[in-house]
Amino acid sequence: MTDLSYHPSRGIRPGKLLEEFLEARDMSARELARRCGRSGKLIVEILAGKAPIEPETALQFERVLDMDADLWLGLEAHYRLQLAKAKEVERLASDSVWAARFPVKELEKRGLFAPAQGGNRVRQLLEFFGVGSVDACRERFDELAAVSYRHSPSFESHEEALIVWLRLGEREAEALDCAEYGKARFLQELRGIRELTVLSVEDFLPEVRKRCARAGVAFALVKPLKGVALSGISRWLSPRKALIQQSLRHKANDHFWFTFFHEAAHLLLHSRKAVFLDGNGYSNADPAQEEEANEWAANFLVPQAELRKFIARFDGTAEEVRAFAAEQGIAPGIVVGQLQKRGVLAYSQMNSLKDHYQWSE
Template sequence: MGNKNEFNPDYIVPPGETLEELLEHYDMTQAELAERTGRTPKLINEIIKGKASLTPETGLQLERVFGVEAEFWNNLESNYRELLARKKSEEQLAEQKDFLRKFPVKFMTNNGWIKAEKDKLKQLEELLSFFGVASFDAWKEVWEELLNQPEAAFRKTKSFSASTESIAVWLRKGEIEARGIQCAPYNEKKFKESLKEIKQLSDEDPEIFVPKLTKACAKAGVAVVFVPETPTSRVSGATTWSGKRPIIILSFRYKSNDHLWFTFFHEAGHILKHSKKITFLEFKDNVDEFEEEANHFASDILIPPKDYQGFIKKRDFSEQAITTFAEEVKIAPGVVVGRLQHDGYIPYPTKLNYLKKSYKWFN
């Protein structure tokens, strides 16, 4: 017994099984091992049966008795307990397979957000890893509480059907993308100043304005990310905070520059005027005091009220008048058209709609 033996099994077994094999090899009884280790016969028996854990102290004692490294016993015990925990976790997940149907898994795998797995348990694990939670009970604690809290964090009318799970996926992807943006510490003054520069990007194509927009906001400490709309989420934009950093998420849901830029400045209004504790989600028919205030902020920054009233008084809503006015206030003509339609000065079906730029999703 003077030479220490090396045990390197390529499979995981309960420590007690290996211990029992050694007892047979050395023709030693459990009672004798108890005497040699200073442990009780009951404890030795429970270790062999897997009822008691093999502690590091016991591992050292077995090393002295059998010449087998304590590290081996510790690893055997650790691996065994991990295996039991995994089996228990798999059993719990197996009872939650139906959760997969609630999430836009195919959309997520098609877009590379998670790996596609044939095995449902592995697919569930992929989904949990995406959300950064250990179980669906934990998911409910984090996401359902967030999206359904009474402080208007998830404001949608009762008539407006949207999937909570799909919205959660969209928000989570926005959070993940925002982590990759290097931002300065949030500075409210710099952010306000950056909005004047950003406004002038409204007539550009996404390939031009997206990098400029994200860079300008990052300098002021705001992360802006574009995440494609997830199925049945029906959300066009969101504002949330990650610690001290505000995040704006945009979806290109309505695909025209008047909607996109109004949504961006609307979200900027939430950052500048409202609570950091609330996640604001934008839907077509959101109406409450927070949304109204953000709407006014966006309208006024895109087209200054004094200039707009002067333009309205002239009652000339021709193409030439609109494009000239847009140049004066440094905004895209399509944004002016959208504002006039919203306020009822021109109809939605109009030949002037061609002044709006349509966006396609880009990578």
């Protein structure tokens, strides 16, 4: 667990150590001042922590006390940093109400945050989001909201949870080494990824990450948060790197794979300035773009001309579905999902042909 809390006891006042050195040498502050050629007032203020140990003073202490100047300066820098952190925590405590809106308890459960309160909790969030201040955090959220909530105000009801979930995916993406994005390479990798649909989740997930990364796309599978009814998102992190993030919300392979290729379609076909959010039957995308992504994903998984031919001769048996899926080189559950979507099968039919996934604790 990463401990992002500040503990004042960890800061050692250099003057305290200096006092111990003087006692061990039976030397007074006045004598130290005389030997260093400095004023007695300065030494007293250093002992009290009111004046810093400057480089020139550290060099003099080195000669008089036989303790490296680097050590004195390091102690001083660390002490001043701890004082600054303590003051910052006090100042940030005024934003505790803001911090309380985020799902911090869930982040604790996931081992990302240590228990904290007040200003320490605010500091955790700022470090998590990679920003220096609450104002900078709000500005970043406003920029994200401007491109994320354009068409669907329903996303706004749990904005903080959504922002945290998006950041979790972003952090995973930052840790992935990806090649520079190339559209042709991405299409090539997608064809190979389609062949992985017949594998178990343990086998296909590492391959999906690897193949996407080769084309400049980070793939992140992030456990959903309460209040975030999303199946997947796609967005550009930079001109060189895109992100597909999924939640495994419906836990069935037909939904997982359709979501993946749907988000891939947004990257291939639509604006790089947009953040596409999809889930629970709604999307923030322009309806025409959403339909285009749906059609592209459906056809990429199962060529629709072939599916129509199959439907024309389909007698409603699981054996037929398995045989057709084998012909197409995809998992039977994906065929079932498309037949259910078209109304050929009821949503209660043939779900045993789908693979179902669970998050490990």
